[in-house]
């Protein structure tokens with residue numbers, strides 16, 4: 001299902017409301033969370049709403065999608081830092097219920113399998129929030145990642161290093177590898193919301209709309225999912241065919 005809104009503000013409001021609805025219906029929900037500039041206004045809306053209407057988040061458990069290899073949690077570009085800055089510092093979710101892959105581990109295999117196992121042991125993700133890379137990656141599952149993948153280490157593609165390198169002082173500081181939840185971990189979530197905004201997502205959203213389910217385009221795996229909402233602003237939706245726009249609510 002597509003939801004298309006005029007502005008980023010509307011997109012973020014809608015997405016935050018979906019999170020709030022989930023947390024209200026199930027205070028013990030297991031949430032899969034994402035980073036990226038698309039998520040900043042979503043988390044800001046969620047926090048804004050919670051100032052008006054308090055929400056009990058103390059029983060939530062969260063699993064983030066991914067983390068750069070080699071960055072400590074205190075590094076301003078680490079996803080750990082991002083999540084605390086934009087969300088967790090303002091919420092009273094107990095620290096032991098917050099999970100991000102450990103980008104500093106020397107035991108990659110153990111950390112990866114423990115991450116996927118922990119999600120499954122809790123009964124799976126109730127809701128997974130996703131952004132999308134300009135090359136169609138979800139989490140850091142780059143093109144041609146196996147759709148049956150679990151949490152694993154990836155070598156970041158050239159495109160991703162260019163896209164995300166802009167956030168680092170020097171392009172050369174941008175990590176070459178990351179740990180990401182696998183495509184299968186993501187697909188096993190009960191509900192998935194993919195959010196994309198702005199003109200740099202226009203092309204990939206048109207490609208995704210047209211694509212078959214194909215490992216060359218990681219986000220196309222989501223077409224298998226029974227409860228997927230794709231939330232776009234007008235810019236990201238600009239090249240979608242008329243028919244998609246008509247069906248979108």
Ligand code: GLP
Pocket residue numbers: 034035036037038039065066130131132133137138139140160164
């Ligand atoms: C990163 C993350 C993805 C995210 C993507 C989009 O590469 N690993 O999980 O979806 O960026 O980021 P943005 O929202 O900044 O466009």
